[in-house]
Amino acid sequence: MSPVRRVPLAWRNLTENRWRLAASTAGAAFAVVLMLLQNGFRDALLDNMSSLIARMDGDLFLTNRARYMISHPAPFPRRRLAQALDVEGVVSASPVYIDAERTKWRNPLTGISRRIRVVAFPPRDEVLDVEAVKAQRDQWDRPESALADDRSKSELYGRLMTGMFSELNGRRIQITGVFTLGTDFRSNGTLLLSEQNMLVYYPDRRGLSWGETKIDVGVLRLRPQASLMRVRRDLEAKLPEDVIALTKAEFVAKEQDFWENAAPLGVIFDIGVAMGFIVGLAICYQVLFSEISDRLPEFATLKAIGYSNAALLRIVVEEAIYLALLGFAVGLVVSLGLFRWLEDATGLDLSLKLPGATMILALTILMCVLAGILAARHLLSLDPAELYE
């Protein structure tokens, strides 16, 4: 039976002084906020970079085998869609055009042209699972018109509102409606064009024939009972090797894998989390070191009356865990507030996910326990005989 369980010494020591408790918790919470933000940024990066794919309403997706990210210009001929339709189980195939590199939107207020992402597909195909896009298809199906993402950065493009006129790549265009998609770390705004308008604004997409039109993604829908894996196998067998067929999960994972590992932006945020961990370790070490130092004679007394080093260490570790849980709770609340504020400020979709939060909780506990063990070193080497000096 553990003596520590019987008398809640660790909890009492930690909570004895409210001001000190507040300062200690704030210290641990600061590290938690750092880690949660870094982890949140990382998740946001990956989610936002793949959000366009996540919103595409399809079962399988054709893309150029050489394409390593969605906005990388690696088109393939539209003919592949027709070929895909010949495969048993495929009921529809829609083209998606994406241009994130060359398109310039002229800010009507400043007259300055800024790069903007353009996504295009046939309005009737309902490729994007966004209600506003579906509802307004007649508006953006018209010539020289586009839907605008209302989370596009207004400081760059002006506030994109319905009825606004401006220029896209030097040609007149009108915003005929808005929808909500969100920005990412590569694009600050998005315009949605019909396929027809796309080919007007980007004539170089046209080929010698309709089948030679350069598209970026093919969105395939399958018959309800069709086997996804079998259709994919058939597609790979039938289609030339310039394209691959991916499920949505694979397509999202491929995009996220690029940003996380190849870019490698994930590592940067991981380093950020590590820095938060180290800062927190230093803070919690100071907190627990002071806590132990102030009670050294009392701990020495416990040692003298028969508490083993392991028992004393358990008390310190228990206190460290309480500190971690309090710090995490406060840090979580602060981080949620910061996420909301940052979402409004940046247009990024910042959300706290359970796996990420669980990982930060585990890191916080590890951080505090490590700090506790380090802080307890001088306690363990304490000579109880000094009590009699």
Added chain:
Amino acid sequence: MSMMEVPVLIAHKPAVQVKNLNFAFGAGEARSQVLFDVELEIEPGEVVIMTGPSGSGKTTLLTLIGALRHVQDGSVQVLGRELARMPHADQVRLRRDIGFIFQHHNLFSSLSAIENVRMASVLQTNGKARRNGRDSELLRQLGLGDRLAHLPAQLSGGQRQRVAIARALVNDPRLILADEPTAALDAESGEAVMTMLHRLADGPNRSTVLIVTHDQRLIDRADRIVNMVAGRIVSNVRPARAIRVCKALAQTKELAGIGESTLARLADRMRVEYRPQGDVIVHEGDHGDRAYVIGQGVAVAFKGDSTPREVPVGERFGRITDISHLLVDETVQAHTDLELYSISKEDMEQVLATDKDLEARIRRHYMSRQ
């Protein structure tokens, strides 16, 4: 050799037995020896007070007995276990059988009085102390019944020290080591603490109490006073028993009229023995090695088939043949349970060396018996 007590009626090991103990701090040129060939035995149930000037080594000895330091040279046996070369984990376990009272209370300011006591009682794995409500009972005995849930900051200095004492005593330790336990207490509280310590010493556990103190109020209630100077025990006396021995010696006709200081020196050298009824102390015609005086009880003495005569309190019997050159002249048997005070040849010679008058008196006595 100092006055020693050899309880024969109840055979048990000393609670503390220190032999040839040397201890030094530091090493090489910085080495400073603080204990020199210390010998000390403390019986179960004894309340011993250790005094001495600062730096005399009494605290070091206390910490060695408490298994708070490692024995470097010599032997320290505590509660039947040898501390020299004892593994650290065993030392930690042994400390759980010892009640430590420190000069500073060292209570956790975050815990209530009863929780501070409980920090010690939970160390007993069977939880016996707690089940029996020993924590609160002890605090009540120490006058803190209405302060159980108070934090140390809400208690006076004396009350805090009493909580610390309760923490030391809660597991009914068989050995209690205390450093100035009553320094922060008023006379009444100090008396209550000493009464409690004596109660533990006299109780079924026969707890042994070793106190380092300069408090005269405690010294008056000690069974034994050990005085240390410069790392050596220079005096080791049992005041109460010394008085009993002196009273018995004063009734010895051979010693009639000798000075108090000689009487005290003689008493200090005498060993206390307990003998049961019927036990033969000395045999007629034996080569005697000790002289005896009866402290309590009655013995009978007889030569050959002669009628036994009664040997009352204060009468000397037995002989130290090497001094008197005479064999034991009569057999002496305990008629009742006896408390005897005896002296060896070596101790006798040391006393005689310091008092020529006594030596002449003893020699005259023996000459008259030849």
